[in-house]
Amino acid sequence: MSDDTGTKTQLFVYEQEASRMELLIRILYWILIGIVLWVYGMIAFICLFVQWFHVLILGSRNEWLSNFAKGYLEYLVNVMGYTYIMTDKRPDIFPVAVKIFEEKS
Numbered sequence: 001m002s003d004d005t006g007t008k009t010q011l012f013v014y015e016q017e018a019s020r021m022e023l024l025i026r027i028l029y030w031i032l033i034g035i036v037l038w039v040y041g042m043i044a045f046i047c048l049f050v051q052w053f054h055v056l057i058l059g060s061r062n063e064w065l066s067n068f069a070k071g072y073l074e075y076l077v078n079v080m081g082y083t084y085i086m087t088d089k090r091p092d093i094f095p096v097a098v099k100i101f102e103e104k105s
Contacts (some may be wrong), residue, residue, distance in 0.1 A: 011081050011100075015088070022088045032093050033079050040095065044072035074098050 051065040075095040081087045 003053075011077065012086055015086070018085075019088050022090075023085075025090075026082070029090060029093070030054070032085060033083060033091075036093060036095070037076065037079070038076065040072050044069050071095060080099055 047065045047068045051062060051069070053069045054060070054062045054065065072095075075098075077100055078096070079091045082089065084090050
């Protein structure tokens with residue numbers, strides 16, 4: 001994930017400070033994020049189902065279907081830190097473009 005300056009920031013880091021008010025607001029935010037995730041997930045599941053047939057019949061993946069499923073997974077990971085009470089930084093309710101990388105040591 002990148003901040004406004006374009007630098008990379010780690011998604012899951014320990015933060016000792018926590019806001020009690022944010023904890024109350026989080027309940028409403030969870031509901032909204034949950035609704036978006038549910039709808040997005042259902043559409044992503046349909047895309048994966050269609051993708052399965054696309055691969056079976058044509059022997060190749062459809063880029064749009066793959067990108068849609070990737071977008072769902074990126075959104076899911078993007079909101080996890082907030083929904084699991086690891087940070088008080090609220091993510092956008094609707095999906096935004098984020099990139100997730102694997103760091104190999």
